[in-house]
Amino acid sequence: MKAAALEMDDALFVEYCGESVPPEERIVRWLAKADLIARDWVPSKSLFLSS
Numbered sequence: 001m002k003a004a005a006l007e008m009d010d011a012l013f014v015e016y017c018g019e020s021v022p023p024e025e026r027i028v029r030w031l032a033k034a035d036l037i038a039r040d041w042v043p044s045k046s047l048f049l050s051s
Contacts (some may be wrong), residue, residue: 001027001048002048005023005026005027005030006023006024006026007023008023008026013026017029017030027048030035031043031044031047031048033043034036034047
């Protein structure tokens, strides 16, 4: 997933996440969005901790 975030075309990230984000910031931004919609857990406290 890290490689995909770094290598994907910006247009694809915009299509799925609704905004353009520099590749090196995509995981952090995706986690922030996931945190907003998660109900019983906080994704950023469990996923990609070494990022």
